[in-house]
Amino acid sequence: MNFKGFKIKLILRVLLLCITLSTPSIAIVNNGAELLVFILPLLLFQVIELIRFLHQAQDELAQFIEAVQYRDFSRNYNTKNTSTDLQVLRQSFNQINYTFKTISRERETQYQNLQKIMELVNTGILTYNLENGEVVLMNESLKKLLHVPFLKSIHALKKRDEALYAAVQRLLPGHTIIATAQTDYIEKRYSKVLLSATSFQNNDHTYKLVAFQNINEALDETESLAWQKLLNVMTHEIMNSVAPISSLADTLKNRLHQTDYTQITADDIEDLEVGISTIKRRSEGLLRFAETYRNLNKITTLNLEHIAVKELFSNLKGLMQPTLEQRHISLEIIVSDPDISLQADPNLLDQVLINLLVNAIEAVKAKTNPLITLSASLATDGKVVIRVRDNGTGMSKEVQEKIFIPFFSTKKQGSGIGLSLCKQIIMLHRGTIQVQSAEGEGTAFTLRFG
Known part of the structure; x- marks a missing residue:
């Protein structure tokens, strides 16, 4: 001018x-x-x-x-x-x-580029004002993860998921922690998330940026690989150690019957027979144990077929009906859409569902009106959901956290292989298996495919 x-x-x-x-x-x-x-x-x-x-x-x-x-x-x-x-x-x-x-x-232009980047990344991003808790940024990935359309304030998260809110509040900038997030409030589904945070100042205000990364699948895959390695080692070591012992015990027992009894006393013979028989019996048990887990480790590939869920349920009902009638247990089958189908290995999927049904039968045996429900539906994202529910004794939270770990069993005669095998099969199908249970109310296993 x-x-x-x-x-x-x-x-x-x-x-x-x-x-x-x-x-x-x-x-x-x-x-x-x-x-x-x-x-x-x-x-x-x-x-x-x-x-x-x-x-x-x-x-x-x-x-x-x-x-x-x-x-x-x-x-x-x-x-x-x-x-x-x-x-x-x-x-x-x-x-x-x-x-x-x-x-x-x-x-x-910079803001639009940032918005596009925020929409493309799979990591949930949340930015809020540390002074009043006002949320200034929440990307689509976080909305999908938490199933919330928006958050006006970080304090609103407390009403929906108090544990996750507490984890976000105590997370310090520059640190990371693993927390549990309730990703479905209707069906009470939970996922493990990795939280990391940073802070910055703008216009005399301090903001905290928190990243939410869903690590459920990564943890499942890591856990599966770890157990496979463990099973390989166990199988190798047990087989190498037990097979010679069993063979030697059998040879000694046969030779004992051919020995001149005048050379040893009756007590010696009895002790030898008891000891050798015990060694042989225990060795054979260990061999069966190792063979069982070796079979678990062999399941690495799938023979996928197009399976109609309604037909799958019908075949299962025909297979389990005699056992159910003998124990006076009712089986209810619910299929929301008769055309529901999925790509799966029919033999392995049958094995999973039979295992879950057998567990359900065991859980309801003491109930006055035992009921098992086998249902199928489509989730909002198009995934096929199969659920096995019973009104049995239920499980404590401690048991629920361990039931998918190999070797863990609540049954006296259980091997602890059934549910760990189920989980491995479902993971091979790129699906998930989760359990919901309350003591005295029953248990529900949910399988998701797709």
């Missing part, structure tokens, strides 16, 4: 006004009072012109400041149909508007 020209015009007007103001005094001194009739209108005109000159620029500046306050940079100031005094001022306003619009476009 040419302020020099504006100042010169202002100085000239002030000088002319001073000259005009001094003229009445000179006229009175020189007995020219009649000149006042001509001087007063001129003086009034100069005052009005000075006020108009200053007000015009001030009014333009006030309008521009108001536009800046409301971030309205779309206005264009006309530089042609205006006085020469305001042309330079309006040109400057247009230049400032153009600069602000350029900066605004660049920021908008």
